[in-house]
Amino acid sequence: MAAHLLQNYYETVAVILFSIGFTTLLLHRNMIKKIIGLNIMDTAVYLFLASKGYIEGRMAPIVTGGIQDMEAYINPIPAGLVLTGIVVSVSVTAVMLALTIRLYRRYGSLDIDEITMKARKEEN
């Protein structure tokens, strides 16, 4: 078991990073750290995809000087998926940061629990 984990260390690291990011996003009280957690979580997925898309000894499917054997190239789709994913996570991060700025201006705090309490108190 442990040997398998060591052998596939990219995937192992990706899963560990994913869980770190996931827990930070879910449980941390500070908004900025939540956003960092979100980014760690997404990056873990990209690491996973990139490691799956890489085969040692093969090259990117850019044809120069005639097409070689099929075995000489890697599948470019995982890299494409990573790029799409990066675009998505950048835009989501931007939205989250914008919301955080507005929250900070309104409540003067980045602590989500404190903000919720303040908002409740204002209502009553």
Add this chain to the structure above:
Amino acid sequence: MDVIRNFPFIGIFFCMSSGVVNSVLPGKWAKKVSITAVTLNLVLSAAVLYYVIVTDQSYVYVMGHHPAPWGNEIRFGILEGIFATFFCMIMLLSVLGGIRRLEEDISEKRSNLFYVMVNLVMAAILALVYTNDLFTGYVFVEIMTIGACGLIVVRGESRSLVASVKYMIMSLIGSGLILISLSLIYDLTGHLLMSNIQEAIAQLVESGSYMEPLATAIALLSVGIAIKSALFPFHSWLPDTYTYATSTSSAILSSLISKAYIFLLIKVYYRVIGIQVIFQNKILHLLFAFGIAGMIMGSISAIRQNDLKRMIAYSSVAQIGYIYMGIGMGTTIGMLAAVFHMMSHSASKSMMFISASGLSSVSGRSCRFTRLRGAAHRNKLAGFAFLIGSFAMIGIPTTAGFISKVYFAQAAVQSPSNVKMIITIIALGISTILNAVYFMRAIIVIYSPVQEQGNHAKRKDTLMTAVLICFIVFNFALGLYSDIVVDYMRAGLAMFS
């Protein structure tokens, strides 16, 4: 006739691009553009529905003429047609019905941004309904998340800001789980198109290899979508969001966005993983258990609320529980009941949010029960619509809610597992009683006689009147002619696999 095959793509593209244009238009024009786009989509999807019903088969639309394993595809059959048409109609009615309230809630200068979000969400919903490509599905899930966040926050009040942040956090956790599960599925199968993945998964199951990663991927995807559609233990974001958003946004969030996610889940189960594989999977037991818990706990929380919108929000938690219970039964008829309940719930829930806004606008813009006393006498039609909606939620005959409960009970009786049958029937009984308790209380409050004739001279909201009449007619039609709808849904589900 063949030109109709282009309609799904044209609809999505038009919605998306007019949304971009809306961001530079003044609010009055953006409203017109947005309503035109939704109406056009309604017409286009109705044409698609007519086409697939007449020809009785499903079609694959190849984008950019790249053939199957490489290109991107749109697929439409009867079920897609039904839901695309239905979602467009509910979207149109929700936007029109809440327009007056919207103009009070959002300043004229920023109101075009609301319509940008409406267009984005509409395009994302249609894309999720039609797409045949998993990664496209993921991208549109994210677009819908951002659009939904915009719909909540556009009101500009501080409470809706906090609610939208909470929504975003939970939603992003769901997206993360969906993304990693899609990566796993891609690694296992090497495909992104749903039909190719299904073939590859069938081979994997046959050879019995990679079963653990496959089960993990299915579990992660199911939980991710369950978080996004507010299944019971993950519903913490829902009450605040629905309460503090403007009424149109609440209607769109509860009856379109969460339903589109569930539609995607059902689609993935049928088209990607294969229905026979998923019926053997243990994740369905989990969804079943969460669904049952949601039915009971959502209703119990709803009883404790003293705010009408909040009560309707908690009732949504219970109704989402019904849908997941149907999916979790692990039979075709349970799936059918879940699909029908998706439709009946979203028809009545959007009506209730619009009528709640009508009731609160004659009660000093408050949804507190103390202020709403006798509101149905001040706004008779909104009160009546709320009454019909409550009947549908409780499951009084002639409403669609009754029909879906009948189907759930039938599915329970025909379920292969005795435990699930007993639990389902008991839970249906308890949850019906609980629903009756809190909706009856709300109805008694809004219909209680009042002496003073206070702010009676309100501006007449003819648009809302027309929309509520449409909603009432539609709800009754869905209840009375449910046989036809269910027959088509059955055909659509058969076409799915």
